Amino acid sequence: MPLSADSPPLLGCDFSSAPSVRKPIVVALGAALDGRVDLAGFETFAALDNWTHWLRTLPAWVGAFDLPFGLPRELVVQLGWPLAWEPLIAHYAGLGRDEIRRTFAAFCAARPSGGKFARRQTDGPAGSSPSMKWVNPPVAFMLHAGVPRLLAAGAALPGLHPPLRVAGASRIALEAYPGLLARELIGRRSYKSDAVSNQTLERRQARADLLAALERGSGRLGLRLALDPGARDALLADAKGDRLDAVLCLLQAAWAEARRDSRPGPGYGLPEAIDPVEGWIVTA
Structure with missing residues (x-):
């Protein structure tokens, strides 16, 4: 399906902080x-620099x-890191992963059981993992690898980082979480696994039900996914769920783009009072 010439392309990205040929970054492209x-198709990237260049x-x-x-404001304050977003990201990008792991592990070790991780305000309504978590999933390393490269690609991050004044360029990056939309449509049923032994018929059926709900336009986003039979079959067969997660992010991008001029707030359907250290997950 060709992309519309009337609006910028929509992207949905399933990201990896350590992409490879076996587990690449997957970007779904589309138009609304x-x-x-x-759904217009997919791009995959086995290297971070290739993704940034594209x-x-x-x-x-x-x-x-x-x-x-x-990052959670509570964590940043306790560590004495910069409380302005751009200096904070520059500081964080300058750390090695081993140092991040040791610093965050020490923070958690000093806290009571049941409250080891600091959380952002958006984590509650989104149901997302703490952004300081370094294992299962290693989202702290995803931030470390991804956000500086989005900035290097010339992206604006509404509510956090203003657009760069580059003639003819308008790149808008929004934080997404595919699990938020998936849970709304099929509950907490698991629909993917990287482990072959866990790629069961039950998970395949969950993917089928999720795709059917997306094509019907179910859920509060009010958007209906259009894809050809070949794309549907490929998404159903993708037991790791990377392409399906990219499509879920694509739907969130479409919802946000339709609200790019929403006010009050920074636009794109984001709330008015975003913590400028923590950020916000779109549609949460």
């Missing part, structure tokens, strides 16, 4: 019109990315 989101070659896009854009 009158409540329908057309994002920069597109002069305009609105993308929803499955990685955290900020």
Whole structure:
């Protein structure tokens, strides 16, 4: 399906902080019109630098990315790190992963059981993992690898980082979480696994039910996914769920792009009072 020439391409990104040929970054491309989101195809990247370069070659896009854009304010305050977002990201990007792991592990070790991790305000309504978590999933490393590269690609992050004044360029990056939309449509049923032994018929049926709900336009986003039979079969067969997660992010990007001029707030359907250290997950 061709992309619309009337609006910037929509991107939905299933991100990895350590992409490889076996587990690449997956980007779903599409366009939205009158409540329908057309899936145009996918791009995959086995290296972070290739992903960054590709994002920069597109002069305009609105993308929803499955990685955290900020850290919990409580954590940042206790560590004495910068409380302005751009200096904070620059400081964080300058740390090695081993140092991040040791610092966060020491923070958690000093806290009581049941409250080891600090959380962002958006984690509650989104049901997302703490952005300081370094294992299962390693979202702290996803932030470390992804956000500086989004900035290097010339992206604006509404509510956190203003657009760069580059002629003809308009790249808008939004934090997304595919699990938020998936849970709304099929509850807490598991629909994916990287482990072959866990790629069961039950998970395949959950993917089928999730795709059917997306194509019907079920759920509060009010958007209907349009895809051809070949794409549907490929999404159903993708037991790891990377492409399906990218499509879920694509729907979140479409919802946000339709609200790009929403006020009050920074636009794109984001709330007015976003903590400028933590950020916010779109549609949460």
